[in-house]
Amino acid sequence: MEMLQKNRCFDGEQRIYQCDSQALNGMSKFGVFLPPAALKGEKCSALFYLAGLTCTEETFAIKAHAQRLAAQLDLILVTPDTSPRGEDVAKGDSWDLGLGAxxxxxxxxxxxxxxxxxxxxxxxxxxxxxxxxxxxxxxxIGIFGHSMGGHGALTLALKYPEKFKSVSAFAPICAPSQCPWGEKAFSNYLGNDRNVWTQHDATALVEQKGALFSEILIDQGMDDQFYSQLNPDLFEQACNKVGQKLSLRQHAGYDHGYYFIQSFVDDHLQFHAVQLERV
Structure with a gap:
């Protein structure tokens, strides 16, 4: 592991690292924000943030404005890249498949x-x-994400509740088996067996696994230009079916981008701080 960059930020440090990943068969970058307490060696809770299509390990760190409150709440923020990178990595023929996807x-x-x-x-x-x-x-340790990364946060939390104690999402792809983004990705990455797809579909997973978390938080903009791809209503129905508490907050006038995330990121950090017993 090699540190490529560090910047002082709210008395903590925003860092970018590079590691030789065995899983990805190549070099991979990830971001880490260390609050002041962590720089002093104090133990802190951690939040993994999974970004959306076309993003990198830096997108959330630069655009979300989360470090101020994370510094106050003693939260370490971890931001992996959204795909493998490198000369030998398959690229895909569009922005929603392959690199960044x-x-x-x-x-x-x-x-x-x-x-x-x-x-x-x-x-x-x-x-x-x-x-x-x-x-x-x-x-x-908690997990949250946006769009494709919201899909990732929900599915990984539901599959690995022993690793992630809390979960939330901004405008997640809630039922990828039932939308063009997910169908394109899953058919390429996983093949055409839709039974396999359901293993990576948050709506199907919550129906299979039942209520695993005391609460799940989702924020959704109602002027989201990609709303037809997201299907939060299907996830809400599945949660209601199995008794999983869900706070699905729908916001008039907000779209899919990082101005939307900036507006509600503090609520998500506070939510995780409560779930992770930081406040």
Missing amino acids: GFYINATQAPWAAHYQMERYVVDELYSIIQAEFPVIQDQ
Whole structure:
């Protein structure tokens, strides 16, 4: 692991690291914000943030304006890239497939399977690095994300509740098996068996696994230009069916971008701080 950059930020540090990833079969970058308490060696809770299509490990750090409150709440923020990168990595022919569009799953189909193992990278490899290299309270790790990353946050939390104690999302792709983004990604990465797709679909997973969290928080803009791809109503129906408490907050006038995220990111940090017993 190599630190490529660090910047002072609200008396903490925003850092960018690079590691040689076995899961992704190549070099991968990730961001870490360390609050002042962590710089002093004090143990802190950690939040993994999974970004959306076309984003990188820096997008959230630059655009979300989350560090101020994270510094106050003693939260370490971890921001992986959204896909493998490199000369040998399959590129795809559009912005919603391939680079910047890993969908946080383990691809099984050629040519994607050689590098696109994002689920394993986040849940096993990067998770272990964060626990080993930073002052993290081992049982106080949460996950949240946006759009494709909201899909990733919901599905990884539902599949690995022993690793993630809290979960929230901004405008997540709630039922990727039933929207063009998900159908395109899943058919390429996983093949055409829709039964396999449901293993990576938050709406299907919550129906299978039942209520796992004391609460899930989702914020959704009602002027979201991609609303037809997101299907929050289907996820809400599934949560109601199994008794999973969901706070689905719908906001008039807000779209899909980072101005929307900036507006509500403090609420998400506070939500996780409560769930992770920081306040």
